[in-house]
Amino acid sequence: MSLVFDMALVAGLIALALHVVVTRDGRGAILAFMAFGLLLGIGWARLASVDVALTEAAIGGGLTGMLLLRAQAHLVRHAAHPAALPTDRRRWLVPALSCGLVTLALAAVVLAFPRPAPSLAHQAVASLEATGLGNPVTAVLLAYRAIDTLLEKIVLILALVGVWSLSRDAAWGGASQLRPAIIPEPLVFLARVMPPFGVLIAVYQVWVGADLPGGTFQAGTILAAMALLVMLAGLRLAPQTxxxxxxxxxxxxxxxxxxxxxxxxxxxQGFLSYPEAIAKPLIVGIEAALTLSIAGTLALLVAGPPDRAPEP
Amino acid sequence: MSAIALTSASLFGLCGAALVGIGLFCILTHPDLLRRIIGFNILGAGIFLVFGAVARRGAAMGLSGDPVPQAMVITGIVVAFAATALAIALLRRLASLTGSATLEAATPPRSET
Incomplete structure (x- = not known):
């Protein structure tokens, strides 16, 4: 029975992905991609990876969708209408066949996975006690493989530096223009009502992330969404960069x-290893600071390069 | 063979393989750069899904999946988002400067859209 549900889910994912590629309607493609992100979140929940499901739904479906929609609106105003897929068969046949080959090769790999499956779950659980955490995914992110998480944070900051450096010289250090010309009333209402709940959910996610699904990324994304909502509704201006x-x-x-x-x-014992006695407080402290950084970085990445001159 | 294909982990793994192909095709052939960025995200989602199948199969010790690939996928999703944001900022700047959202030379079929 559950396999039937999974098959429907997989069929929906593939249909949406194909729609994104072939449709002529740019906006429709983005909406299909957002639906794709949410469906994929359900898929991750079906794979029993609730931490990933929360991240995918929030970032893949939500923030990326918003980023794409804003870009689309910008392109419609500033650029010639982009062309559709080439109709000339010679131009798409060879890529299509090659991509089909890649898919077949990957599918063969998926079907030939070794059994019994290799797993690091034993090691992850064995050392869980020492970190004081209950959620093994959080333990991997912030203790066993903390270096990955650290480098990823630096990648986020570098991406933001890259985005900012694409502003015009006059606007360097200024703020992004997020507020639309006409603000619908329901949006303002939403922006007044939602943030308290959003902040509460985010704090809860950071706190339970130590023991249950949740954590810094998910919480940071929710906070970023709340900040963007408030700025979009014009209740607060985007900050001066x-x-x-x-x-x-x-x-x-x-x-x-x-x-x-x-x-x-x-x-x-070395770089990024925690003294066992205070491992948990250290990890929760890092998580709290990281959540704020992630929230700010994600929101500003969506806001894009500053386009108003800085106010002294 | 049938026993392998029937688990939901390998089903999602196969879905990931299909998404990789679809995303790659979009990146290679679509003239619209914004659509290529979406294709890049679909390609990424497919790779993560294959990895998710690996994680699910690694269930042991009372866990429902191997936590190491799961954590790597979370990191990957965030990094993919950062790359997408940078790519979109570049595209917006390109469109502002050149008035075009494609890298193709003047395409004849533009008139029909």
Missing amino acids: QSRALRLMLAGGPALFVLVGFLGVAVA
Whole structure:
């Protein structure tokens, strides 16, 4: 029975992905992609990866969709109408066949997975006690493979630097224009009612992330969504990107992470290792600082390069 | 063979394989750069899904999946988002500067859209 549900889900995912590629309607493709992200979230829940499901639904379906819709609106105003897929068979046949081959090869790999399946679950559970955490995924992210998470934070900051550096010279250090010309009333209402709940859910996610599905990424994405909602409704202006407080907040999380990492060299076994007695408070502290940094970075990545001159 | 194909983990793995092909085709052939960025995201989603099948098969010790691939996929989703945001910022700048959202030379079929 559950397999029938999974098959329907998979069919829906593939149909939506194909629609994204072949449709002529640019906006429709983006909406299909957002639906795809949400369906994929359900798929991840079916794979029993609730942490991934929360991240995929929030980032894949939500933030990426918003980013794409804003880009589409910009392109419609500034660029010639983009062309559709080539109709000339010579131009799509060879790529289609090659991509089909890639899919077949991957499918063969999927069907030939070794059994019994290799798994690091034993090691992950065996050391869980030492970290004081209950959620093995959080333990991997912030303890066993903390270096990955640290580098990923730095990638986020670098991407933001890249986005900002695409602003016009006059707008460097200014703010992004998020507020639309006409703000619908329901949006303002939503932007007044939603944020308290959103913040509460985010705090809850960080806190339970130590033991249950949830964590910094999911919470950060929810906070970013709330901030964007408030700015879109015009209740608050987007922050000046030259603001020192803002930049401190963005860099604070990774900076604290690096600091704790070097602390590990002095008091524990090496870079990014935690003294066992205070592992849990350290991890929760890093998570709290990272959540704020992630929220700020994600929101500003969606907001895009600053396009208004800075106010002194 | 049939026993392998019937688990939901390998079903999603196969779905991932299909998504990789679809995304790759979109990146290779679509003239609209925004659509290529979406294709890049579909390609990524497919790779993550294959990895998700690996994670699900690694269920052991009372866990419903191997936590290591799951954590790597979460990291991957966030990094893919950062790359998408940078790509879109580049595309918006390109459109503002050149008035075109494609890298193709003047395409004759534009008149029909």
